[in-house]
Amino acid sequence: MGNGDKANQCESSIIAVAGNEVPVSAAEDDVKERCWHQREALPGEPRCVVCGRYGEYVCDETEDDICSLECKKILLCRIAKSVSLVDRPPPMRLPTTDECFYVRDANDNSETRSLTNDQTESLRRKLEISVRGGSVPAPVLSFTSCSLPQKLLQNIEAAGYEMPTPVQMQAIPAALIGQSLLVSAETGSGKTCSFLVPIVSYCAKIHCGQLPTEKKPLAMILSPTRELCIQVEGQAKLLGKGLPFKTALVVGGDAMAGQIHRIQQGVSLIVGTPGRLIDLLIKYDIELDAISILVLDEVDCMLQRGFHEQVMQIFRALSQPQVLMYSATIPKVVEKLASSMAKDITVVSIGKPNKPNVAVKQLPIWVESKQKKKKLFDILMSKQHFRPPLVVFVGSRLGADLLSEAVTVTTG
């Protein structure tokens, strides 16, 4: 395809995008045509990803802030070029652990087939899925058997997910029928997608293929750290691409004005840390009564970080949402929180509950407190043990800074 063709293609998609974003009658008057028609961004306001002016609109195809049709066109052209020029790396796949359940059925009729009780039990045993609670649906063998919107299925496929992982097999069907869940599965087992799929599906179905008329968020995800929130929001955008599904990220380190501006424009999902969300809710009037799904990701970590009261405050501001709680382990304190939020909670555990990851060898070394640093440095200096990359967990941010400085000085 020549350059001219590409330009035309971009132009026509702009018109379609603009038509979706504003009422047809107002479209030409309201949407700024050229970037110099747009004003400069004030501190804290979103900025156009192309020219840096005030990012008054959100591009439907990329979710980026843009200031005008002109910049939207440039943005889409850039993307069209990069997609055609750059070879994308293949999506990361989870290791297949049991070929019985990871082989695609050539005559995939899993949409219509339902498992007998014995089959369900045997499947759960094989995949080490244990469930506790009333009327838990059987695990699904494919994403297509979940009655998901077509576009969501395409996005799942585009992400390279051919089969659901065990946690997805069990958590997705249960969440889709509105059950509140307490899920534990080891890290990297696909938990994020197991709560995002039901959220994207719910939001897309509520809006019935239309952009939200009421600008109220429908789902909220709380995560303990800024970095986790960024990751989760990124994955949500991928799964919600092309659907009436917009997201807002509410974390520290970014201006609050930009975050509230995005929420006020109308989003389906808010992803944030409890602390920043409370700040935002105290300062601004955000309508939370339409939030029907609340996810607490890494809830054990949130409790360890002292977010219990903030999580409860947020929960009390919602109108009895379905709660999806995810935790690496399920200590008593997590179970207590779960039962205070939902009456009938379904507990789903993948693998052996409360057991450390078998892939990690644990070796305790007993040292006197005074000797601790010396021992750590001996390990870091030893060629036998120090094979980068290596993660050292310390008690505080300051401790991490001091340690990394000391290691840099010592190892050069």
Ligand SMILES: Nc1ncnc2c1ncn2[C@@H]1O[C@H](COP(=O)(O)OP(=O)(O)OP(=O)(O)O)[C@@H](O)[C@H]1O
């Ligand atoms: N069904 C699937 N098929 C193939 N890959 C998948 C599937 N679901 C998720 N993945 C990939 O597996 C990796 C781990 O997934 P994810 O981050 O959701 O795991 P997690 O359990 O949430 O991990 P963590 O506890 O570290 O947050 C990601 O790269 C993700 O893209």
